[in-house]
Amino acid sequence: MSETLPPRIVIVGAGPAGIRAAATLVEAGLHPVVIDEGQRAGGQIYRRPPAGFIRTPQQLYGSEAAKADALHSLFDRLAAEGRLTHCAASSVIAVHEGRLHVLGEGGVQVIIYDRLILATGASDRVAPVPGWQSAGVYSLGAAQIALKAQGVALGRRIVLIGSGPLLTLVGAQLVKAGADVAAVLDTSPWHQQMRGLLQLASRPFVALRGLALRARLGGRYHAGVTLERIEADGKGVTAMRWRDAGGRERLTPCDTIGMGWHLRAETHLADLVGCAFTYDEEWRQWLPKSDEVGRAGNGVYLAGDGVRLLGADGAEIAGRLAAAACLADLGHPEPSASADLRKLARVGRFARGLACAFPWPAAMVRALPDDAVVCRCENVTAGAVRENAGFGEANRVKSLSRVGMGRCQGRYCQLAAVELVAAQAGCTPDAVGRFRGQAPVRPAPIGAFLREG
Amino acid sequence: MMKAGRIVRLAERDRAEVKFFLDGEIRSALAGDTVLTAMLASGQVLRKSEFGPEPRAGFCLMGACQDCWVWQDEGPRIRACSALVTEGMRLRTTVRESWP
Numbered sequence: 360m361s362e363t364l365p366p367r368i369v370i371v372g373a374g375p376a377g378i379r380a381a382a383t384l385v386e387a388g389l390h391p392v393v394i395d396e397g398q399r400a401g402g403q404i405y406r407r408p409p410a411g412f413i414r415t416p417q418q419l420y421g422s423e424a425a426k427a428d429a430l431h432s433l434f435d436r437l438a439a440e441g442r443l444t445h446c447a448a449s450s451v452i453a454v455h456e457g458r459l460h461v462l463g464e465g466g467v468q469v470i471i472y473d474r475l476i477l478a479t480g481a482s483d484r485v486a487p488v489p490g491w492q493s494a495g496v497y498s499l500g501a502a503q504i505a506l507k508a509q510g511v512a513l514g515r516r517i518v519l520i521g522s523g524p525l526l527t528l529v530g531a532q533l534v535k536a537g538a539d540v541a542a543v544l545d546t547s548p549w550h551q552q553m554r555g556l557l558q559l560a561s562r563p564f565v566a567l568r569g570l571a572l573r574a575r576l577g578g579r580y581h582a583g584v585t586l587e588r589i590e591a592d593g594k595g596v597t598a599m600r601w602r603d604a605g606g607r608e609r610l611t612p613c614d615t616i617g618m619g620w621h622l623r624a625e626t627h628l629a630d631l632v633g634c635a636f637t638y639d640e641e642w643r644q645w646l647p648k649s650d651e652v653g654r655a656g657n658g659v660y661l662a663g664d665g666v667r668l669l670g671a672d673g674a675e676i677a678g679r680l681a682a683a684a685c686l687a688d689l690g691h692p693e694p695s696a697s698a699d700l701r702k703l704a705r706v707g708r709f710a711r712g713l714a715c716a717f718p719w720p721a722a723m724v725r726a727l728p729d730d731a732v733v734c735r736c737e738n739v740t741a742g743a744v745r746e747n748a749g750f751g752e753a754n755r756v757k758s759l760s761r762v763g764m765g766r767c768q769g770r771y772c773q774l775a776a777v778e779l780v781a782a783q784a785g786c787t788p789d790a791v792g793r794f795r796g797q798a799p800v801r802p803a804p805i806g807a808f809l810r811e812g
Numbered sequence: 813m814m815k816a817g818r819i820v821r822l823a824e825r826d827r828a829e830v831k832f833f834l835d836g837e838i839r840s841a842l843a844g845d846t847v848l849t850a851m852l853a854s855g856q857v858l859r860k861s862e863f864g865p866e867p868r869a870g871f872c873l874m875g876a877c878q879d880c881w882v883w884q885d886e887g888p889r890i891r892a893c894s895a896l897v898t899e900g901m902r903l904r905t906t907v908r909e910s911w912p
Contacts, residue, residue: 501870536823
């Protein structure tokens with residue numbers, strides 16, 4: 360038998376999914392390359408502060424401290440032992456025929472792979488609220504990152520708006536840390552939240568933990584609100600205008616807003632490698648297709664929130680499963696997947712409960728006034744999207760209105776834009792299609808390509 | 813020099829002080845601050861929007877939205893949320909008119 364080179368396996372993302380995938384490959388004697396945008400491995404939910412910060416994992420991650428600590432120390436050990444290669448602070452900006460173009464401090468380099476595991480995670484799923492382009496409006500994830508990675512509150516008086524587990528979690532974390540949280544406004548009414556309850560009971564401890572966090576918010580929490588507008592002056596946010604469940608008008612002075620409706624999968628790279636996509640009715644977004652263990656074909660594997668929005672626990676399981684599938688395809692003995700698949704099914708049931716209890720605010724988006732900004736990058740308004748919605752196809756509307764063409768590449772506007780087009784064209788969002796991903800998936804300076812090799 | 817900013821420090825306040833320049837004016841921050849934290853600890857905003865009248869102060873803090881672009885005196889653009897402030901760093905809220 361002739362000696363062959365070991366397969367080149369690259370993992371994109373060093374959050375819970377990427378770390379578990381890497382560890383599974385290392386256990387089988389392989390040496391993966393892990394590319395991650397963070398300075399330190401951990402991902403967003405288990406994000407670590409820079410060197411020199413001293414809060415304990417318990418202070419940073421609360422009930423999830425043991426999980427975060429286990430992932431961090433596992434990854435650090437494998438990196439220190441030289442059993443994986445960690446490309447930190449690096450973004451994969453393009454992928455073509457087995458070649459990843461990776462933007463780091465030294466410019467763009469090419470990394471070749473035989474097998475690719477995408478564990479790109481998710482970011483906040485946001486919906487436009489009139490005035491959201493103002494300084495002082497942040498995603499919920501941003502408010503949490505500021506607290507965890509920097510020990511700061513993003514403002515002196517904060518209102519959180521949206522729906523989903525992060526709304527309650529970030530609110531409770533900010534209150535505990537001593538921030539002034541004026542109100543936590545949930546667009547999901549109580550009766551809707553109760554509908555998800557049966558499935559949420561599939562993980563009773565997690566559900567109870569959520570309720571305990573909710574209790575910490577006390578009178579700040581309001582369910583079933585209508586968000587009217589974010590008031591601002593020349594310097595930034597001054598107040599949140601909203602109506603409570605009874606329809607009463609309320610004005611809450613604040614200098615900072617945190618917003619989010621659960622998560623939106625980060626799928627640009629899956630798109631560039633040619634994965635098929637399906638519209639997920641529960642999550643109201645397009646997700647890349649894979650089999651139950653994450654195989655997407657052509658040597659590509661998908662794991663974590665970038666393919667199914669299951670949260671950190673689900674991501675750890677999915678990372679192990681994707682790596683096991685990769686090993687099996689390479690002819691290695693495959694670790695047994697049945698226990699992980701059972702766990703994943705339970706996590707999936709719970710996630711469906713969350714999707715049902717804290718839905719995407721489709722009606723709110725459809726009712727946006729024409730002058731409301733939809734694309735924060737270039738201030739494209741709802742009116743401009745509607746004017747160009749006649750063709751009813753996402754990429755036509757993108758070309759004509761420039762919605763989704765700005766520097767975030769549609770990450771924060773595309774779901775709202777599609778909702779507006781669907782309303783105008785009288786069809787469902789899935790019929791509108793999705794914005795095609797384009798390389799580079801992060802803005803890259805021209806100079807970075809000059810030394811590309 | 814230590815103006816009141818948008819950001820409130822809730823923890824980890826005992827880090828070493830770092831001096832940097834913002835549009836030529838000297839400011840102070842703490843070692844380990846991102847450029848965003850450093851700028852907003854003594855200011856309200858990061859930059860002006862090119863497409864509207866309103867100033868911007870960042871949005872996602874995870875390098876995805878590109879709302880927090882600022883520039884270094886030497887020319888390079890950085891994402892304020894992802895870069896750490898360093899001693900003597902010279903930052904600008906506007907892009908240089910002429911390239912060095």
